[in-house]
Amino acid sequence: MSTQKVTEQLYQSGDFERLSQVLEQNLEQCGWATEMRDYARSLIKADNTIHFQDLYEKLLKAATESFPSSLKVSMLQEIKSTILKMTDVAQHQQDQGQN
Amino acid sequence: MHPQSLAGLSCSVLEQLLCDWVHELAQQFHRSAKLSLQECPACKSRCRQFCSRSGFDIFANSIQTPSTVPYYNCEGCGRQIAASRYAAHLEKCKGRTHSVTSFTEYNEDDSEQETFQRHKRKKRKANTNST
Numbered sequence: 001m002s003t004q005k006v007t008e009q010l011y012q013s014g015d016f017e018r019l020s021q022v023l024e025q026n027l028e029q030c031g032w033a034t035e036m037r038d039y040a041r042s043l044i045k046a047d048n049t050i051h052f053q054d055l056y057e058k059l060l061k062a063a064t065e066s067f068p069s070s071l072k073v074s075m076l077q078e079i080k081s082t083i084l085k086m087t088d089v090a091q092h093q094q095d096q097g098q099n
Numbered sequence: 100m101h102p103q104s105l106a107g108l109s110c111s112v113l114e115q116l117l118c119d120w121v122h123e124l125a126q127q128f129h130r131s132a133k134l135s136l137q138e139c140p141a142c143k144s145r146c147r148q149f150c151s152r153s154g155f156d157i158f159a160n161s162i163q164t165p166s167t168v169p170y171y172n173c174e175g176c177g178r179q180i181a182a183s184r185y186a187a188h189l190e191k192c193k194g195r196t197h198s199v200t201s202f203t204e205y206n207e208d209d210s211e212q213e214t215f216q217r218h219k220r221k222k223r224k225a226n227t228n229s230t
Contacts, residue, residue, distance in 0.1 A: 048132055083112075
């Protein structure tokens with residue numbers, strides 16, 4: 001099962017939106033989102049005419065390096081269980097179709 | 100599903116989620132930065148540009164701290180008084196100001212006051228003698 005296919009199925013089932021909200025909620029709760037906003041503000045302050053692509057790349061690099069490890073573990077667990085549930089449902093539907 | 104492929108899938112989904120979140124954050128801040136540089140079509144001023152200098156609020160008004168509060172000369176004693184304490188100082192700055200606050204201060208001539216007091220005592224005595 002390819003990543004693209006899995007992502008498409010997550011979008012269609014609405015699980016991707018739900019996971020996105022869970023991630024945002026957790027990021028706000030642990031304060032990491034505030035730190036990222038402060039960093040973005042400092043980048044803008046340093047150069048008010050910064051290009052969007054440069055800003056995005058700098059923020060993504062900082063986010064990838066500083067992402068909380070505890071949150072990473074919990075999110076991966078959540079995503080795994082969602083994918084397994086999705087594949088179980090798909091398998092069940094396939095079996096029903098065959099019968 | 101193979102555990103390794105499931106872990107790999109989960110990681111790529113998390114990466115996608117994080118990229119989306121960062122993209123939204125970058126869009127939000129980039130938009131506000133660009134808007135702050137533009138002139139507002141309604142009021143024809145850069146009303147979205149906020150001041151970020153120290154000692155000033157976002158509207159470029161000076162923040163009053165104990166070290167920045169203005170001082171004024173007291174008209175009575177001539178001392179430098181902080182604006183927040185000026186009213187309280189004026190109340191206590193008695194006898195050195197032109198303003199009159201009590202009847203006792205109004206009669207600055209002591210002989211007149213004494214005459215008045217003597218007159219009051221005489222009147223009281225006369226009343227007690229008559230009863």
